[in-house]
Amino acid sequence: MTLETRDILNVTNLHTYFPVKSRGIIPRTIGQVKAVDGIDLQLASGETLGLVGESGSGKTTAARTILLLVRPTEGHIEIDGQDVTGFSTKALLPVRRKAQMIFQDPYNALNPRHTVGSIIAAPFRVQGVTPPGGVKNSVLDLMERVGLNPEHYNRYPNEFSGGQRQRIGIARAIALRPKLIVCDEPVSALDVSIQAQIINLLRDLQQEFGVAYLFVAHDLAVVKQISHRVAVMYLGHIMETASREVIYSAPLHPYTHSLLSAVPIPDPKQQRHRTRIVLQGDLPSPIDPPSGCVFRTRCFQAQEKCAVEVPPLVEIAPGHKVACHFPIETKDLPARVEVEDVEFQEEAPAVEDGGAVNGKDSGPPVPTVPASSPHKARR
Ligand SMILES: Nc1ncnc2c1ncn2[C@@H]1O[C@H](COP(=O)(O)OP(=O)(O)OP(=O)(O)O)[C@@H](O)[C@H]1O
C-alpha cells in the first residue's frame, strides 16, 4: 500500500496526570498518577500505528487523551494539521467527524435501549449531516459493508454476538468517513477466530477509505497482523518505535525484547532455542515512578547510569527510535534472562508474569537462571 506522507495525527510531549486526593472533609491533592508522561506520536494518512505495552502502561489514557475524551496536562495534539489541544467541546464537534474511536468492550460501548439502526445513525444526527439518499439508506449500506444483515436494522445490541456488536461499533465509527480511528483493544474481548475476521474488516476498510488507525493492544501477535509501525509503551513513556518489520525482527530496547520473548513461536524447535526474558514483579506505581529510566527496576541491562539519567528517545536508524542507554541486539541476548533483583521489588510482589502483556500470553515455563547472570539489574 502507498502511504501519503501527510500526518493525520501529530502528538508532542503529551502528559496526562490524574490527581491523587487525600481523604477527609477537604480533600487535598497529594500526588499525581503519571499515566502518560511525555510521549510523541505521529501517524500518516492511511497508516496503522500499533501501541503496545503491558496493563497499566498508559495506552488507554493516551488513546483517550488524543481524542480529548480526557484533557491533557501538557503537550499538543494536532489532528489533520490543526492543533486541537485547547478546543472546547463545541469546537471539537467538527473534529469528531475526522477522528473516531472504537472501544474494547462491544457489550458496553453500545446503548442497549437503542436499535442497531439508531446506533449507527448517531454520528449523522449529532453532526447534523444528511447523506445523499438519506440517513436510513446510508445506515443500511454501512451495515452491509461491515458484514451485518441489513434486515437486522431494528434489532437491539443484546441480540448480537460479540463479533457482530464490534461490527456495529465499526459501522458507527466509519459512518462519516473519518481520517483517523483510535481503536482501543478492539478485538481483545473476542474469540481468536472472530478476532481475525474483525482485523480483516479493519484492513479492508483502510484499503477502501484510506483511514489511519491508532491500534492499541496488549497482544503483539494481533498488532503484527495490522500495523505498519509499532510503538512500545511502558509506564507512561514510549520505549521504542519502528516499522513492524524492525520491531519484530530487530528490536533494540530490553523491554521490547522481553515482550517479544513471551510471544509463543509455532515451531517447537525455534521456541526451545529462543531467549526467554522473565520479568518479575508488576509495573512500578505511576505515582512514584523510578528515577532515570522508568524500566530500570525490571531491566536485565540496567547499569548505574540508568538510575540517574532519563534515556531520551533517539532515532538510531531512519524511522527507528529507542529510549535506552544500552540498547541490545537479539544476537547479543544471553541464552535466558530472569530479572530477579530483590532490591527492586519493594513496591511489587514477586509474581512471575512471564513478560507477558496483561499476563494473558504467558507462554511455556522457563527454568530459573541463577542470580549470577551478567545481566542482573543493579540500582
Ligand atoms: N481516571 C483515572 N484516574 C486515576 N488513575 C487512572 C485513571 N485512568 C487510568 N488511571 C491509571 O493510569 C495508569 C494507566 O492506565 P491505562 O488504563 O491508561 O493503562 P492501559 O495501558 O490501557 O492498561 P490496560 O492494558 O489494562 O488497559 C494506571 O495506573 C491506571 O490505574
Ligand code: SF4
Ligand atoms: S539499559 Fe538502562 S536505559 Fe536501557 S532500558 Fe534498561 S534500564 Fe533503561
Ligand SMILES: [Mg+2]
Ligand atoms: Mg487499556
